[in-house]
Amino acid sequence: MNVDQLDWNALERLRGAFLSGTAGRAVYWKSMTDLASYDASFGERIGWKWDAVLAELRRRGWQPPAGSVYDFGCGSGIAGRRMIREWGVKHLPVLRVQDRSSIAEQFALERAKSEFPELAVERFTADEPLTPQSGPATLVVSHVISELAPADRQRLMEWLPRFDAVIWVEPGTHADSHALVEVREAVRTQMRVVAPCTHEKTCGLTAPENGRHWCHSFGKPPGGVFADGDWVRFAQRMGIDLRSLPYSFLVLDRRVGVACGGDEAGEMSRVLGHPRVYKGYAKLFNCCARGVEEITLQRRTDPGLFKRLDRGTHCGLFRWVLDGGTVREAAEVGGNPEETILGEAEDPIP
Ligand SMILES: C[S@@+](CC[C@H](N)C(=O)[O-])C[C@H]1O[C@@H](n2cnc3c(N)ncnc32)[C@H](O)[C@@H]1O
8 A cells, every 4th residue: 555645535525435334325436546445445455354254265165166256335445356366267267347437437447457467357236137157157246245226235135146155245344244144034045154153044143142142253454554554544533443354254065966065963053252351261262063152261271272262363263072061071173363353343444
């Protein structure tokens, strides 16, 4: 990022719309400069969340079908580009974008083409049917749900099962997480649930007693960002805690024979949000096929894991041996301890 190239007025206007929850009311992209400033700052930060999601999918051995990526509500196009960066133009040779703002579509197409000259890029319309000739298709949706009117959200939800796979990433707020749970519950009979879940049963967060909890994880900004004067200035001016990168996500798959997010024995668990760490023990909000429940890990049971939970450098997925609500044995699943870091929950700014 080069702060001298940012249009601060535009960023402040966008930030105001995101924070006040009014962004959905009208098109807010006024110029290509708006989009360039967003892409280098808020958009790049969203890209770090995508990096965390795609890294988890790789760890879990999942990949999108070879074919096209459709980026709905593309904005500057960060989600589509992150997909191509991760899986390559050979695997994903076509990017289609759609936004209610035509200049956003234009920016996303141009930026993608300049980053990946070999990529075929075009617009799509939300009503366009996918035909067998369209080939395998993955839909990506990023930081859009709070801007959609109920009818648009419903239409998008009905549209999901047309795709072979869907990757949907939202800010890690309570409201956005629960909105994704609604999407999950509406489509899980038509598509398999790959992630964040470790099972395909009813989401435990739909139980009224769990309504105050939400499913969120934390990404990790690239090394060097905290010491980068431009990022630090951006964060100060926009009131953003750079260390904190909460997100919620949902990955669905309609392909036959593709493994879902759990393990065969249905024993894998996900820890939602931050563990609450006390002197000699930690309270974890655990999600597995049985539902969601609070469990306790004593420091002495696994001092190494206890430390990683405290620092937020755990991978989020575990196999536990439990005795009542207490962990007796713990194993991190495919863990890359560098994947997640500590941060504050609830961050309404993309
Ligand atoms: C916060 S931006 C996110 C942009 C991009 N997906 C990202 O992650 O950086 C939300 C985008 O959704 C678009 N949007 C809002 N309502 C929409 C609708 N009903 N149909 C299509 N796009 C919409 C906005 O124009 C904007 O580009």
